[in-house]
Amino acid sequence: MKKILLLILLISFNACKGTAQNDKQETFPVSKTDAEWKAELSPEEFQVLRREATERPFSSALLDNKQEGTYVCAACQNPLFKSNTKFDSGTGWPSFYDYIEGNVAFGSDNKLGYTRSEEHCANCGGHLGHVFNDGPKPTGKRHCINGVALRFVPSN
Numbered sequence: 001m002k003k004i005l006l007l008i009l010l011i012s013f014n015a016c017k018g019t020a021q022n023d024k025q026e027t028f029p030v031s032k033t034d035a036e037w038k039a040e041l042s043p044e045e046f047q048v049l050r051r052e053a054t055e056r057p058f059s060s061a062l063l064d065n066k067q068e069g070t071y072v073c074a075a076c077q078n079p080l081f082k083s084n085t086k087f088d089s090g091t092g093w094p095s096f097y098d099y100i101e102g103n104v105a106f107g108s109d110n111k112l113g114y115t116r117s118e119e120h121c122a123n124c125g126g127h128l129g130h131v132f133n134d135g136p137k138p139t140g141k142r143h144c145i146n147g148v149a150l151r152f153v154p155s156n
Helices: 002-016 035-041 041-052
Strands: 067-071 079-082 104-109 116-119 127-132 142-145 150-155
Touching: 035 041, 041 127, 079 142, 079 150, 104 127
Parallel strands: none
Antiparallel strands: 067 079, 067 150, 104 116, 116 127, 127 142
């Protein structure tokens, strides 16, 4: 009986081990030390991109940007979002309903006590924000992105 209880306990323990935190890839084409990132990024950019912090809502100059162009990663200039997919979500962060395929990667985080879909740059691993299922058509997604994680490159 003790062996059966031990077996059930072991199975239960392993079944409860979540793998959501393991979704984020750990190596990226652009890889630098913290010292190198700190030398290249502002303190706020470093906290958001490398430490997964969140900027204050309504603080980004990119929030109200209506120009045509491309939003790129502030750390490595990887193109992430096209301006024609940007919309006003009212949340206080730049929001997009779609991303540039292959340039954005996804993982999970449970920092708030529930699982959220984290978004990061597929080139350098920089934290961008989160994606939610309450966006407009055609995707129904809201990519809620920290403006400090982005640079805007206008179309010529």
